[in-house]
Amino acid sequence: VFQLSVPLNFLGSVYRELRQSLLDMETLFNLQKVNIAVKEPEKPKALQLTRGGEIKFENVTFGYHKDRPILRNLNLTIPAGQKIAIVGPSGCGKSTILRLLFRFYDVQEGRILIDDQDIREVSLQCLRQAIGVVPQDTPLFNNTIEHNIRYGNMNATSEEVRNAAKRARVHEIIDGLPDGYNTMVGERGMMISGGEKQRLAVSRLILKDPSLLFFDEATSALDTYTEQSLLQNINSILKEKARTSVFVAHRLRTIFDSDKIIVLLGGHVAESGTHNQLIEGGGVYSKLWHAQETSLEDNGDAELAEQSS
Ligand code: ATP
Numbered sequence: 001v002f003q004l005s006v007p008l009n010f011l012g013s014v015y016r017e018l019r020q021s022l023l024d025m026e027t028l029f030n031l032q033k034v035n036i037a038v039k040e041p042e043k044p045k046a047l048q049l050t051r052g053g054e055i056k057f058e059n060v061t062f063g064y065h066k067d068r069p070i071l072r073n074l075n076l077t078i079p080a081g082q083k084i085a086i087v088g089p090s091g092c093g094k095s096t097i098l099r100l101l102f103r104f105y106d107v108q109e110g111r112i113l114i115d116d117q118d119i120r121e122v123s124l125q126c127l128r129q130a131i132g133v134v135p136q137d138t139p140l141f142n143n144t145i146e147h148n149i150r151y152g153n154m155n156a157t158s159e160e161v162r163n164a165a166k167r168a169r170v171h172e173i174i175d176g177l178p179d180g181y182n183t184m185v186g187e188r189g190m191m192i193s194g195g196e197k198q199r200l201a202v203s204r205l206i207l208k209d210p211s212l213l214f215f216d217e218a219t220s221a222l223d224t225y226t227e228q229s230l231l232q233n234i235n236s237i238l239k240e241k242a243r244t245s246v247f248v249a250h251r252l253r254t255i256f257d258s259d260k261i262i263v264l265l266g267g268h269v270a271e272s273g274t275h276n277q278l279i280e281g282g283g284v285y286s287k288l289w290h291a292q293e294t295s296l297e298d299n300g301d302a303e304l305a306e307q308s309s
Contacts, residue, residue, distance in 0.1 A: 038103050044123030047130055051115040052080030053211045053244040055101065059110035062100060066108065070096050072267035073110070078260075080115070081242035083235075085255035087285070088264035094248045095136070097264075098214050103127060114212070132210030134218035138201035142186035145174055148200055152207030164206040167237065169230045170199035194221030199230065206237060213238070213245040219254060227254065252289050253296075261285060 057076040063069035070093040078084045086094050099105055101112060103119055112119050119127055132152075140148050149161050156164070161181070165171040173196060177183045183190055192200075198221055205213065215234070219227045231254060238245050249255045256275040263270045263278070263285050271283045278285035 038106055038124070040124050041121050044126070045117070045121055047114060047117060047122045047126040049115055049130065049211050052242065053130075054078065054080040054113075054115055055212065055244065055246075056113040056116075057097070057100075057110065058113065060100070060107045060112065061109040062096065062105065062107050064105075069108075070267055071100075074268050076262065076269060078244060078246060080244050082259040083238060083245045083247070083257075085247045085249060085258040085261045086264055087249060087252065087255065087261060087288070088270075090250075092264045093267060094264060095216055098133065098216060098246075098248070101214075102131060102133070130210055131212045131214065132205045132208045133214045134198065134201045134205055134216065136217045136220075138197050138204075140186045140192070140197065140200065143184065144182050145177075145185055145200070146181035148185060149203045149207065152204030153209070156207050160207060161203075164203040165199075167206055167233050168199045168202035169226060169233060170196060170203060195223070195226065198222065202230065202234065211241075211243060213243055214248070215245070216248045217250065218247075220250070252285075252292055256289075 055076075055078040057071075057074050060071050060074040060076075061069055062071045074097075076097075086097065088094055100107060101119070103124060106120060114122075114127075114130070141151070146158070146161055149165060150156050152164070153160075158181075162171060165174060174181055174183070177190075185192055198218055202218065219230055222230065237243075247255050247258065255261065259274070260272055261275060261278055262272045263283075265284065271278060271281060271285060273281065275289075279289060280286075
């Protein structure tokens with residue numbers, strides 16, 4: 001869970017010192033001072049995405065405390081250009097996978113490869129430039145909406161900012177505000193909802209245009225209708241360049257169409273496959289799916305009952 005534990009006005013001042021290539025998650029981690037242990041390699045290489053961005057975790061063991069491993073001997077391949085989902089109970093290490101890939105921590109055993117390059121040999125800037133994240137909670141700067149979106153790419157034109165907001169399904173809301181894109185947000189500006197924040201984060205990601213994309217519960221605060229329409233837009237963006245993407249989600253309805261679904265339990269992959277394969281397999285995923293579907297139906301029934309009363 002990426003929780004923001006610092007005042008937003010502090011974020012505003014830190015922001016001014018940040019280079020353009022840094023992005024939300026990095027800001028967040030810098031503020032939380034969790035990446036002190038990670039060092040730039042002595043002779044950093046440029047990351048070459050020669051195979052389109054295949055991610056591999058090889059025998060990875062990692063824990064925030066050495067005697068309490070979160071990931072145990074984890075083997076994971078995310079093929080280039082595919083859409084992958086990682087599901088599993090709260091605290092099983094889904095966000096940790098992301099933090100490791102971003103090199104906010106280094107693995108204790110094993111290695112992480114992107115297109116066969118060990119990420120510890122690649123320059124941090126190059127690595128983080130290639131990866132875009134929509135985190136669980138996005139920090140907003142005490143600045144205008146336009147500025148907050150442009151943070152994804154400081155060279156973007158106003159038109160590009162607006163196009164990104166359109167694709168992220170947030171343009172109409174912004175346009176309807178008295179000050180439009182000049183509306184101040186953040187601690188000293190307008191407070192915006194969790195769902196709007198998520199869509200601003202997606203707008204930033206669209207502007208950044210990275211090769212590897214991560215969505216960590218990125219649409220969880222949206223109503224079902226808005227979530228579906230945003231997911232459709234995200235899917236079309238992914239298809240444009242066949243990007244590698246990873247979705248971490250609790251609501252299985254949002255990820256069942258992934259090329260591969262990975263179920264993480266006890267620090268390793270318990271099962272993986274397509275939705276149909278996992279349903280046929282009758283394992284954890286299948287049980288979770290049926291449980292969620294049943295509760296959806298129950299909710300539906302309750303709603304209908306409410307409407308007819
Ligand atoms: P959720 O679905 O609730 O977001 P998750 O699967 O993404 O959970 P992680 O955030 O990866 O889980 O956390 C895995 C475990 O590591 C949890 O038990 C968590 O408490 C622990 N953990 C996470 N960050 C730290 C940290 N900075 N220091 C110590 N322990 C941590």
